Amino acid sequence: METLRERKKQRTRDALLRAAVELFTTRGYERTTVDDIADAVDVSQRTFFRYYAGKEEAALALQELVVTRFVAAVRERPAEEAPMEALKQAVLEGWQTLNEVIEAVVPVELYLRMYRVIESTPVLLAAHLRRNMEIEEAMARVLAEREGLDVEADPRPRLAVAVFGGVMRVTERQWSTGEDFSLEAMRALTISYLEQVGPALTENWRTR
Amino acid sequence: METLRERKKQRTRDALLRAAVELFTTRGYERTTVDDIADAVDVSQRTFFRYYAGKEEAALALQELVVTRFVAAVRERPAEEAPMEALKQAVLEGWQTLNEVIEAVVPVELYLRMYRVIESTPVLLAAHLRRNMEIEEAMARVLAEREGLDVEADPRPRLAVAVFGGVMRVTERQWSTGEDFSLEAMRALTISYLEQVGPALTENWRTR
DNA sequence: TGTCAATTGTCAGCGGCTGACACTAGCCTC
DNA sequence: GAGGCTAGTGTCAGCCGCTGACAATTGACA
Numbered sequence: 384m385e386t387l388r389e390r391k392k393q394r395t396r397d398a399l400l401r402a403a404v405e406l407f408t409t410r411g412y413e414r415t416t417v418d419d420i421a422d423a424v425d426v427s428q429r430t431f432f433r434y435y436a437g438k439e440e441a442a443l444a445l446q447e448l449v450v451t452r453f454v455a456a457v458r459e460r461p462a463e464e465a466p467m468e469a470l471k472q473a474v475l476e477g478w479q480t481l482n483e484v485i486e487a488v489v490p491v492e493l494y495l496r497m498y499r500v501i502e503s504t505p506v507l508l509a510a511h512l513r514r515n516m517e518i519e520e521a522m523a524r525v526l527a528e529r530e531g532l533d534v535e536a537d538p539r540p541r542l543a544v545a546v547f548g549g550v551m552r553v554t555e556r557q558w559s560t561g562e563d564f565s566l567e568a569m570r571a572l573t574i575s576y577l578e579q580v581g582p583a584l585t586e587n588w589r590t591r
Numbered sequence: 592m593e594t595l596r597e598r599k600k601q602r603t604r605d606a607l608l609r610a611a612v613e614l615f616t617t618r619g620y621e622r623t624t625v626d627d628i629a630d631a632v633d634v635s636q637r638t639f640f641r642y643y644a645g646k647e648e649a650a651l652a653l654q655e656l657v658v659t660r661f662v663a664a665v666r667e668r669p670a671e672e673a674p675m676e677a678l679k680q681a682v683l684e685g686w687q688t689l690n691e692v693i694e695a696v697v698p699v700e701l702y703l704r705m706y707r708v709i710e711s712t713p714v715l716l717a718a719h720l721r722r723n724m725e726i727e728e729a730m731a732r733v734l735a736e737r738e739g740l741d742v743e744a745d746p747r748p749r750l751a752v753a754v755f756g757g758v759m760r761v762t763e764r765q766w767s768t769g770e771d772f773s774l775e776a777m778r779a780l781t782i783s784y785l786e787q788v789g790p791a792l793t794e795n796w797r798t799r
Numbered sequence: 800t801g802t803c804a805a806t807t808g809t810c811a812g813c814g815g816c817t818g819a820c821a822c823t824a825g826c827c828t829c
Numbered sequence: 830g831a832g833g834c835t836a837g838t839g840t841c842a843g844c845c846g847c848t849g850a851c852a853a854t855t856g857a858c859a
Contacts, residue, residue: 432817437816508721587673624846810851820840820841825835828832
């Protein structure tokens with residue numbers, strides 16, 4: 384059973400996030416001040432900063448929900464699965480249940496719109512990429528453990544994860560600049576691109 | 592022949608950069624204010640912002656010197672070279688002449704120290720990654736042109752470049768956290784890691 | 800040398816963010 | 830259920846990055 388205090392806090396937290404995302408996706412990130420967000424929730428600016436370390440954190444909070452689930456998903460993949468396959472399955476599986484997770488806070492449509500705001504706002508894109516890097520480091524450790532390797536000694540876990548991350552980034556970008564914003568489109572793109580990585584590295588591009 | 596005005600401007604520009612890098616590498620990025628930099632060059636804060644769009648730009652200016660040369664190097668690689676090979680050769684070739692380019696502005700040692708500051712300062716690392724992404728996009732277009740492909744239609748150029756970029760990032764990180772900061776160490780790491788990417792993706796890690 | 804244009808300094812001000820301190824409101828004990 | 834305790838909030842002052850506007854200075858060029 385939750386205490387009243389905790390429920391109140393959670394409500395303010397959610398309200399701030401909703402207000403922030405709403406404003407970011409309509410007015411734009413740069414043109415939204417922290418005061419705007421705080422005012423929308425009828426809270427002091429200082430309080431906003433007690434819930435989120437900064438404007439950036441609020442803007443990336445939704446992504447964070449998805450990302451943490453992804454890491455957990457990889458951890459729970461069967462140990463006999465090959466590294467790249469485990470990563471792939473974890474993402475695809477993640478898309479499936481994305482709806483419920485997001486919808487608990489904001490409409491999925493808002494999440495997708497926010498995603499595009501991140502991709503198109505330099506400072507947010509930068510923060511997003513940095514976060515991805517942290518995730519990749521965590522994933523490398525997970526893979527290394529699965530395979531019984533030492534991350535510091537064997538570069539293969541980090542290399543594999545970096546490649547996977549690279550492909551995902553290309554996929555996301557392609558998806559976010561395309562016309563079909565459905566999850567199904569994302570899924571298809573992911574599978575297709577992952578299949579093409581190997582060939583793209585070794586094969587001669589002109590003979591195909 | 593350069594005019595006096597232009598020479599003066601260039602001098603201020605260089606002085607600002609030198610002062611900035613000097614301060615960043617000793618005092619740290621966050622703990623250095625723009626006023627500190629401006630004062631060190633005996634110039635108003637406003638003037639600093641006329642030369643550099645922000646603190647960040649000054650911090651990444653040295654990297655920018657290297658990066659632009661890399662793009663140019665790829666462009667001038669023989670057309671018959673395979674894509675990945677062209678990228679690899681361009682980087683390795685770039686390291687060779689790095690000394691002269693950097694030394695024209697600051698001691699190479701300072702450049703290397705600044706590199707570590709970037710890697711260890713969250714906001715700088717983020718900006719750095721974002722810049723890398725822009726470079727990758729440019730590189731993808733170069734590769735596509737070399738091979739006579741349409742970047743928008745064929746994902747292979749972007750995929751190859753993303754993979755290459757991923758490997759380079761892992762390499763850089765490994766290098767910057769290691770003990771040997773020589774260019775030779777970087778070179779060796781790059782070659783070794785590039786060789787291991789293919790196998791890391793397909794082979795079974797446990798049977799080796 | 801005097802005019803014109805480029806460069807710089809000064810000033811005022813916004814927005815993100817933080818520390819300090821007082822106040823309010825939920826919690827827990829007696 | 831009254832009291833004290835503490836977590837959460839608002840207010841205020843202030844730093845820092847950054848920008849626009851305007852005045853002052855300094856090189857360029859006829």
